[in-house]
Amino acid sequence: MALHPQAAIEATAALPGIPRDADGPVFREPWEAHAFAMALALHARGLFSWKEWAETLAGEIRRAQARGDPDSGDTYYQHWLATLERLISAKGVAGAKTLRRYRDAWDHAADRTPHGSPIELKPEDFSG
Template sequence: MSVIDAEAAASAAAAMPGIPRDADGPVFREPWEAHAFAMALALHARGLFTWPEWAASLADEIRGAQAAGDPDTGETYYRHWLANLEKMIAAKGVATADALHRYRDAWDHAADRTPHGRPIELRPEDFAP
């Protein structure tokens, strides 16, 4: 993954005060969190959504998770971010929910066969039911 654009990250952080951050900007506990953040930045830059639209949708996602029992310790923030990203992509017609589930399952299959520390690579057989 390329380095996250600092200006874009600062814009996102200003629009959403709940983003985990330190003095230098957003912080991530795992690489996938940074990837999800970067995907949202890229889709915002392409005009798929505004930051106020994103923030409202993410707040709804978090409220729903809390109502379902999420303890809101901050450790699940980027899980909500990713769920919201998937929801927005489907709502905007970029990909269907079924396609997103198919790719998520394929990534799970690929991750299961990949030794720890190695890059995950999708193969056609990962998409088999």
Template structure:
């Protein structure tokens, strides 16, 4: 997942509220694990510090709670992904427009892909 095999185990200590079991972080869906892995990889590449990440995630959770999120834990990785997308945009890695374009393309590709098959982006998905 990352260059530092202990990084995933340290995250729950450094970022409060992350869903965990005795082995470390737990994920309900594959995309949650992917968002987690992307965050670790971007941190390892120096995009942001852990305090910066924790502040971004905390701000996203507070925003969601103020908007009525029931804070049951089921939406935790949605907040995680929103915080990651904001940091990526703020750091100039990808614009919000580019991320929205890929989001829409991914939805298009997912809709045309039979259940159980891998989703693959094609040029037509970006139209």
């Protein structure tokens, strides 16, 4: 998923907590960049405002801290992903059951994929 540079700049301006360097947002793992890009795409389609996103993300971080998250920055994009799922569900785009089905399929696909190879979803990944 390609990041549009202007959209990334706007997101980092609207959401000051995004890990970044002088060139923009930084990601430790490819999935973090994908989660970031998904949020940009859904925002561009009008699913949520950056204000709504920031409020939902702050709530996710507070809940994680209450569960013992050390808030060291290592889990930032886990909160980002949880925020995506919460908003997607709240807006009726996909319910918890559908999100769980896809999460399980991705886990299955990752388990069968050799390290270093791209993960590809196949129909059998959805069968359990």
